Amino acid sequence: MAGRRKRAPVAVIDIGSNSVRLIVYDSATHAPAPLFNEKVLCGLGRSIATTGSLDVDGVARALRALRRFRALVDQLQVQRTEVIATAAAREAANGPDFIAKAEQIVGQKVTLLSGTMEAELAALGVISGIYAADGFVGDLGGGSLELVDVRGGRLSNALTLPLGGLRLIDASGGNRKKAREIIDAEFAKVDWLEKGRGRDFYAIGGTWRALARLHMAQTDYPLRVMHNYRIDGQAALKFSGAVNAGLPDDTPGLRDISSARRETLPYGALVLERLIKQMKPRAIVVSAFGIREGLLYSLLSAQERAKDPLIEACYTLAEQRSRSVENAGELLTWTDNLFRVPGPVETPEQTRLRHAACLLSDIGWRAHPDYRGAQSLNLVAHGDLVGVDHPGRAFLALTAYYRNEGVVNDELSRSLVELVDKDALKRAKILGAAFRVAHMVAAAMPGVLPHTPLAYEGDRLVWTLPEPYADLEGERVSRRFKTLANLLDREPEIRMGTSFQLAAS
Numbered sequence: 344m345a346g347r348r349k350r351a352p353v354a355v356i357d358i359g360s361n362s363v364r365l366i367v368y369d370s371a372t373h374a375p376a377p378l379f380n381e382k383v384l385c386g387l388g389r390s391i392a393t394t395g396s397l398d399v400d401g402v403a404r405a406l407r408a409l410r411r412f413r414a415l416v417d418q419l420q421v422q423r424t425e426v427i428a429t430a431a432a433r434e435a436a437n438g439p440d441f442i443a444k445a446e447q448i449v450g451q452k453v454t455l456l457s458g459t460m461e462a463e464l465a466a467l468g469v470i471s472g473i474y475a476a477d478g479f480v481g482d483l484g485g486g487s488l489e490l491v492d493v494r495g496g497r498l499s500n501a502l503t504l505p506l507g508g509l510r511l512i513d514a515s516g517g518n519r520k521k522a523r524e525i526i527d528a529e530f531a532k533v534d535w536l537e538k539g540r541g542r543d544f545y546a547i548g549g550t551w552r553a554l555a556r557l558h559m560a561q562t563d564y565p566l567r568v569m570h571n572y573r574i575d576g577q578a579a580l581k582f583s584g585a586v587n588a589g590l591p592d593d594t595p596g597l598r599d600i601s602s603a604r605r606e607t608l609p610y611g612a613l614v615l616e617r618l619i620k621q622m623k624p625r626a627i628v629v630s631a632f633g634i635r636e637g638l639l640y641s642l643l644s645a646q647e648r649a650k651d652p653l654i655e656a657c658y659t660l661a662e663q664r665s666r667s668v669e670n671a672g673e674l675l676t677w678t679d680n681l682f683r684v685p686g687p688v689e690t691p692e693q694t695r696l697r698h699a700a701c702l703l704s705d706i707g708w709r710a711h712p713d714y715r716g717a718q719s720l721n722l723v724a725h726g727d728l729v730g731v732d733h734p735g736r737a738f739l740a741l742t743a744y745y746r747n748e749g750v751v752n753d754e755l756s757r758s759l760v761e762l763v764d765k766d767a768l769k770r771a772k773i774l775g776a777a778f779r780v781a782h783m784v785a786a787a788m789p790g791v792l793p794h795t796p797l798a799y800e801g802d803r804l805v806w807t808l809p810e811p812y813a814d815l816e817g818e819r820v821s822r823r824f825k826t827l828a829n830l831l832d833r834e835p836e837i838r839m840g841t842s843f844q845l846a847a848s
Contacts, residue, residue, distance in 0.1 A: 391486060405441075429461055477542060671705060821835075
């Protein structure tokens with residue numbers, strides 16, 4: 344693997360109907376890491392349905408936020424900045440005047456997105472952040488709802504509807520019955536919603552993320568990560584109906600949502616409820632990636648787009664936190680022999696997760712030995728990983744935990760165990776045990792593992808330590824290797840001093 348890659352910060356300023364946000368990413372890659380993230384809920388589109396203009400106070404707040412964002416971009420030495428504006432600025436009578444002032448502040452052109460462009464960029468964000476996405480993408484903002492069909496990396500049926508939370512409040516006069524009628528009338532114009540039946544619906548937008556956060560709190564969900572959070576379709580229908588009907592002030596998680604967001608929450612729930620009834624999706628999947636990440640993705644080369652976002656994110660972590668990213672790469676090949684017949688056989692997705700786990704195997708080495716397991720688990724479970732669902736994330740976190748704590752200590756990992764099945768839990772323990780063995784001999788340095796292969800021979804798991812590596816064998820090495828062999832229902836054998844010819848690469 345190549346050495347550490349140079350980062351070139353890229354910023355996106357997103358002027359939305361409800362919020363104005365700045366995100367500065369470390370670089371334009373398939374798995375961008377945010378260096379800085381700030382939003383201001385300005386409510387630009389608060390009265391656009393009745394007045395046709397941007398809210399006066401909202402304009403003042405937005406321009407003030409843009410001045411700060413320009414200063415931050417300069418301070419962070421951003422090499423490229425993209426500034427976009429969406430539904431409210433596009434439709435308002437005073438939109439051109441606002442855009443002119445915004446351009447003067449940020450010192451560059453503001454790209455005014457069409458409704459179709461909004462939908463397509465949101466879909467590209469989902470494609471970049473969710474592995475093998477297949478379903479409908481819905482991006483709910485303050486002024487509009489964008490819908491687009493995603494299948495096999497291709498987009499179709501992109502459109503925008505005037506169903507944003509602030510717009511619905513304004514158009515209905517705060518009457519939810521009237522808002523429901525407006526929503527149903529708009530959905531009745533779309534004759535292809537039934538194509539979403541039995542597929543996933545990817546929900547984007549702050550209001551829907553807040554709704555999901557409430558669902559997490561009420562179900563006592565063990566992982567507080569929004570991206571790729573999944574709710575069964577029928578459960579989401581029932582929950583969105585309950586939120587729309589009104590929640591008591593002491594509802595778990597409600598106080599954690601800002602008052603500005605709570606205003607639009609019932610209307611976002613109403614849009615989701617009516618959409619589920621029309622579309623009948625299999626599940627609602629929350630995407631933290633949307634228009635901004637889709638814009639970055641659109642700037643990438645075809646070669647960069649083709650990369651696996653999970654592997655890219657894990658490789659970046661390995662670069663930043665492991666002793667040797669080359670050793671992490673060698674683990675990929677070294678553990679291949681464990682997951683071939685007659686050992687446990689992997690699906691392509693399981694192989695992908697194992698390769699990610701190898702890259703994460705040494706990220707906790709700087710921590711105190713007493714806390715390496717906990718810190719590694721938390722870093723993986725709650726880190727900026729994309730391209731992985733929650734069971735996959737839990738698998739990776741458990742593998743990192745077992746690598747540091749051993750496979751008998753489940754004290755800190757019990758909540759995550761709930762997210763994986765028995766097979767995944769067993770694989771996590773096998774990998775954790777394998778990493779403990781490998782790092783005892785290689786000391787996390789490259790050039791050793793390719794010369795010390797594993798192999799199945801009958802009822803034995805054989806590990807060859809040829810000269811000059813035979814002296815690396817020791818009591819702890821033998822104990823750890825025995826643990827690995829037992830997990831694989833094999834007898835351990837360490838074969839020392841035997842010559843071994845490294846296969847040509």
